[in-house]
Amino acid sequence: MDQRSVVTGFLRNDGDVLLLQRSEDVGSYRGKWAAVSGYAEGDPDSQIEREIREETGLDPESDCQLLTAGDPFEVVDEDLGRTWRIHPYLFDCTHRAVQTDWESTEFEWVSPTKILDRETVPDLWRSYDRVRPTVVTVASDSTHGSAYISLRALEVLRDEAALLARGRESEYDSVEAVGSELLAARPAMTVVRNRVNRVLSKGSTVEPAEVESNARDAIKSAIEADRGAATTLGAAITDKRVATLSRSGTVLAAIDEGEPGAVLLAESRPGSEGTEVAEQLSSELDVTLTSDAAFPHTLVEWEADCFVVGADTVFSDGCLINKVGTRPGALSATDADVPVLVGTATDKISHERTIDLEERAASELYDGTAPITVENPTFDLTPPSAIDQFVTERGSFDPGEIESLAAEHEQRAGWQE
Template sequence: MTHVVTCFVRNRGRVLLVRRSDSVGTFPGRWAGVSGYVEGDPAAAEDDARRELREEVRLGDGDVELVRVGAPLDVTGADGEFTVHPFLFEAETRETVTNEEISEAEWTDPTAIFERETVPELWETWRRVAPSLPTVREDRTHGSAWIAARALETLRDDAAESDDWESVARTARKLRDARPNMAAVSNRVNRAMATADRTPDSVRERCIALLRESLDATDAAAETAAERLAAREATTLATLSRSGTVRATVVESDPEAVVVAESRPDCEGVGVAEWVAAETDADAALTTEAAIPAALSEFDADAAVVGADAVLSDGRVVNKTGTTALALAAREADIPIYAVAARDKVRPAGDSWEAEETTRTDAVYDGEEAVSVFAPTFEATPAGLVDAVVTEAGLEDAEDVRRIAEEHAENAAWDESGP
């Protein structure tokens, strides 16, 4: 059986679909992902996938990041039998240059596959690499905004292939409850269900719209924070953890230096510091949580910026452990600390929060003595230690946060029966 690759490239929730031209030998005129033959060992099909991206749409290795490799599937069509190797890449750009094998290219929602004449089993191929409940529940690499986007995509795809409202509702409940510390996940799922008609197609449409809105909200929050930092003439920032919103703020504010705490127990701050060094013009400095006070002085920090996995209705900011230490150090150094987050990270009114149990004990102590370890990933930093919560709407005060929390509680009421 002939082995081929199919590459889906995603950018801001949309994927690149291409129409095969009359110059190709199989399935001319059909819509597909970027596709091509496996020329070597099928076990090394990623090399072929990257080659096809370079040749057909001129996306090089520096333009895309591999997200997932799907299980191969056997496909039979009028033009032969094929084993398809699916790939999902994330792209930083939508700028493409197509070759003679492609007659059209369009960035669109993946569910548009249902509306087009495609190569055989294209939807099933997409589902092999598409986000899913395990993506939302198990990801420990990305921040909550990224994971919330994957939750909306999962709900969208489930609704697209379902004709049963209750089955979509069951998926929504599972997604809503998958990451209890990440308010954006449950809030966005709840909004999709609360504002849709009780039909799968309406849920699909709401997910598509909310995905775009949520990505825009993250950008707007980062822009607002950058404006605030510019007004203070801040050139050296301190931060910790992996917030995508904070990364966007760093890009927008263009500081001269960024001081990053390592973020125990998972040490995501190491990757953040590497990102600063590799992807921005700022000098990157890595420190430990224990050394944060000294680091603020050593590098003459002007402001501290953190993300938020959630903002509680009383104004407390739930974020990576170490945030409170950074806030206290910032107060002592007389510099502001801002929590940058979209409004969907405010938890609904009446919703409680409890610190999760320590899971990475071996990262702190792996000896043989009877030593208990307390090393939670998240903590709630008191509202009084944070100068402002910065969202897409601007600087939110305590009353603003309470009002947003009430709106989220209303959306959560779509499922009065509970999970």
């Protein structure tokens, strides 16, 4: 039997993926829906980038980011007398402005669960299944911020609910089981808990089809909330000298919208994502990078107009959990009368006070044999006295106003009882 290798690339934007309807001019599966695909003539990683350029007009380097390259698998098509060896990929895209070529007659950005309802090329869902978010990837993500991870958690809930609603194979026997595992995956990540709770608390029953629909809506609402917080924050930092650290999606979006006059960044260990952010911003902004140890001193000497950070969790009393280094930066800023602004969606406000600073591997700091106790937290706790404003999609709030917002989230946790 003839064997051919092909690449299949799912392009994701705001929780939806791009599906292409194959034209009558292609050699096989005419009229079927597919992702970006093509013969893997040589290196599959290079080939999928060529296919993205040709089939969508997107630049895989500037418009897309590769997230996952799934394990290849084989599909046998008896009618064609051919075995396909499929190499699946998942990319995040910055926009949806695609220009298709002759291989496609139509394209749509849709929920990936629509794959289950359409006439597609063989095993398209199986390809997506190899690269889609899972409870495991939500639990193990140490690169992205909590807002991003919460969207992936909602996608897991949406996808598993879709499988259960259609009687398809799933490792879970109920949507409640999916929700419970997602909450256990990131127990201290408030935005994951609040957004999962919002989906599962709707209605008196938790039917898979209803949860799938609610999760799709929740993804869109969450994206709007995160963008709304960034827009509000962007207006507050326009033309300002902004000191910040780590890689907050809200802060980065606010910088893009607000166009500050200059940015000071701490290197942001562990992970040093501040260094990567400095490189990212340096092409368009006046950027200064300093060490974590020097940051509290430098933001004063640099004459920052404000210290701006994102949030991992905001407690009802106005305390903030965020990337380690936030506390000394905020205390230094407060001492120098530099306003401290926290950009966050209100879904990051917690009615529970569970503190988990996510201790990282001790070997990152010391891997010798001396009897040394190592403390290597990912996050720290900043008191409300060192915070001026929480800037959200619903406006700005003083630390003392957070309690009323936390009460709204508490009402949605009842589905677990």
